[in-house]
Structures are given as C-alpha cells and as structure tokens.
Amino acid sequence: MSSSSQGEVVYTPQREARSAFPMAAILLVLGVGVLLPMALARGLTTNSELKVVALELCLLGTLAVLLQPFWGLVLVVGLLYVRPEESIAALAGMRFTLLVSLVALASVLAHLFLSREKLVRTPFNVMLLGFAATAILSTVPNWNMAEAVLEISKLVILVLLVLNLVRTPQRYRAFVTTLLVFTAYLALYSIYLYFTGGAMQQGELARSQATGIFSDPNDLAATVAAGLALALVRARNARGLMRLVYLLLAGSQVWAVVLTYSRSGLLSLLLVICGFLICSMRRKAISTVLAVGLGILLFVVAPSRMTDFDRSEASANQRFWLWSDGLQQLYGRPLTGIGYGQFPEINGGWTAHNSFVLCFTELGLPGYFFWMGCLYYCFKRRVPKATPEEESEEEKRDLVGARLALSGFLFSGFWLSRTYVPVLYLLMCLPVAAQIAARGRPGPQQVKGAEWLRDCGRIGLISLGSILLIQLMTDFLK
Secondary structure: OOOOOOOOOOOOOOOOOOOHHHHHHHHHHHHHHHHHHHHHHHHHOOOOHHHHHHHHHHHHHHHHHHHOHHHHHHHHHHHHHHOHHHHOHHHOOOOHHHHHHHHHHHHHHHHHHHOOOOOOOOHHHHHHHHHHHHHHHOOHHHOOHHHHHHHHHHHHHHHHHHHHHOOOHHHHHHHHHHHHHHHHHHHHHHHHHHHOOOOEEEOOEEEOOOOHHHHOHHHHHHHHHHHHHHHHHHHHHOOOHHHHHHHHHHHHHHHHHHHHOOHHHHHHHHHHHHHHHHHHOOOHHHHHHHHHHHHHHHHHHOOHHHHOOOOOOHHHHHHHHHHHHHHHHHHHOOOOOOOOOOOHHHOOOOOOOOHHHHHHHHHHHHHHHHHHHHHHHHHOOOOOOOOOOOOOHHHHHHHHHHHHHHHHHHHHHOOOOOOOOHHHHHHHHHHHHHHHHHOOOOOOOOOOHHHHHHHHHHHHHHHHHHHHHHHHHHHHHO
C-alpha cells in the first residue's frame, strides 16, 4: 500500500475485543428487565401517553446504541432531520438528540477502550476544538457561557461520532444512505405539506416547508440541495433498478427545492448540478457547456421570485447593511469579536444573513481562522505522486459528492446565518470521513512542522481574502 500523504489522517480499525459483547448483552438484559418497567411506571404518572411511548422508545434506542454505537449515529441524524421535539408539542424540551448523542459517545469510547483502539485524530479535529474553545471563551464578557457550552458541545460530539464510527467503506456507504433517507423524508414531506395546505404563506406566495428549523424554506432548500449531490453520485455509481431509484430521488429533491422559492436554494441547486456534470464527465469542455446550458435553462423555467436578484429589493438591501455592520464590529473588536450569540442583540434582533459574517463578527479573527480551518481541511487533499491502486473510481466519486454536498450547503450559507447549525457539521465530516474510509491505514498521522505552518498561513490568507471579498461586495451592493 502506498504511503499516506501529510495532512491526511486515515485509520484501519482493529477487531473488537470479545469481552465487549457480553458486557453490552448484560446491559441490554438489565435494561429490558429493570429500566423499562421503571420508565413505564414513571411515565404513567405524567398523564401523557405520548411521553410514555417516547420515553420507552428512547430507552430502547439507548440500549441498542450501547450494543452498536453506529446505530446511535443513525438515530442522531434522524432526530436532527425529523425534529420530533419541535414538531410535537408534547415532546418539547425532552432533549432526545442531546441524550442519544451523549450515550452514543459514551458507547464509542467504551468500545474503543475494550478493543484497544484510539480516537481518530485529524487536523480537522484541531481546528474544530479551536473553534469550540474560541466560541465558548467569547461569551465571558456577556455571561451567556452556559448556552454556548451546550450548543457548541453538540457540534463537537456530532463530529467525534461521525469520524470515529465511519471508518470503513461499508460504514461510509451506510452513513451516506442514512443522510439520503432522511433528506428524502424532508423533500417528500415538504412536497406533501405544500399540496395539502401546509405551506408557508408569504403574501400571495406559498412556499414549501417541513418542521423545526426546516420550517424555514431557505434551510429546507439548502439541506435538500446538499442531499441532491449525494443522490446524483449514488445514481452515477449504481446500476440497473437502483440507478432509477436514485434518479427518482434526485428528481424529488429538485422539485422540493423549487417549491421553496428560495433564491439561495436555487443557487445551491445550480452549483450542485453543474458541479456534478463537470466532475463526472471526462470531456470537460462538453460538460462545461452542458452545465452552462442547464444553468440558463433553470433560470428560465424557475419561478420569478427565485430569479429576482435585484439588490434594491428590501430583503436583499437590508442583508448588505447587516454585512456592513458586521464588518464594522470586526474592525472594532478584531481579536475577541462581540461574543457568541450577540449579533442579534446589537442589530435589533436581526441576524447577519451570512454564515461567514456571523462567524467573524461574533468570534473575531481567531474564531474565524479556526472555522475556516475546518473548511480548509474538508477540501484539502494531499495526493501522492502515484494514485493508490486501492482507491477505486467509486471512492473517488464519493469524495467528489461529499465535497459537492458541502459546497452546496455553504453556497446557501453565504446568504443565511448557519454557522452553528448541526447539518453543516455533518456535511463537513463527509469529505474527511470519505478519505478515512477509503484509504484506511493503521495509526494516525499529523501535519507537523513546516507543513503545519504552511497550512496555517494558507488558512490565514483565505480568511483575510474572504473578509476582503465580503467588504467589496458590501460596498458595491448596498
């Protein structure tokens, strides 16, 4: 096997110790025999049958996670996409996602300890921990550290779960399948709501929505467009009937995005489809022409609201003024920022409408550096002089799909404030996990010495360059 390049951490899992299963089995027996009856008895005193059922299912899920941590990750993704606590009033405040995440993390650590394996370590992890520390410390002057610790720790746990559970090609495919299933749910459910009177009414315009954070059509469009990239790559890799299934799924996702009437969603849709055409075809000139032609066609047939990018329009003009205010706050507090969650406090309840602006305004240059570092390691891939034979074409396309999905979400995120949204961090994990799964080797490898300094220099330049670009856009468009 060819030697790994610097900056790329890959891992080959060992066999689990045999003692892990008996312990998990004992926990399962104790749970079913003791904890379930106790939970049932407690639940019957709450006068809410739905809560009783939810508690029982949560406990059963917890026990299953102890047996197989990967199912914990699947359950966490499902909870993030379905949002039962936000869509069912009786379940509000039950924090299922946090509970399952903590149990899954504990199960992962226990399984790794019993099998004598180590946590996956990558430069991405370093940047994420730096981002988390900066976000939490930024709250010290504003006395809202508890909220920051809770929300940021969810993101860190989510990343740790993905990178330590998705270590093999089989696990990576299962993880992508999980994302596809729940993205399909969002797309189909939003279409169903649209045609059954559950759409969001904005004046005379009806816009499709789902539940929870996905009741915002822009969030829905960004997430579904990211899922489209994964569906297109699956269709490219599949054969026969399964290819048709994935193409039908892709079609439903395009339809769902169009029904949101989201302009940022349309831009993400164009990026994903055109990027897929260019990356998947060998003749780049032909693929580029097709991509441009398809982009023009989508603009022609899309609803008029989605193609109206008039900068004098009220919402667009206000967005640029918010960007300008964020830049002024950055220039006033470049090292500390104004603090996590404080942008709406100084802008009359309005957020930045730009994930990048929100990050550097609230966390300052250090926090923005670490956040951009996470993105840098999602797209950086040190390719050896000779491409390893063991890396198949399918695995290469999987990596392209992962990066396209993240790019599509980020493209929407440039017009929305989604710096701390869990879906973004799920998508950030995809390219890193794809490389770990496709090119697994024993033992971690870190970026060291001069290479680390070069990476930090590049991240710094990219960070400053993006701020300059936003400044130029703001000056021209507001």
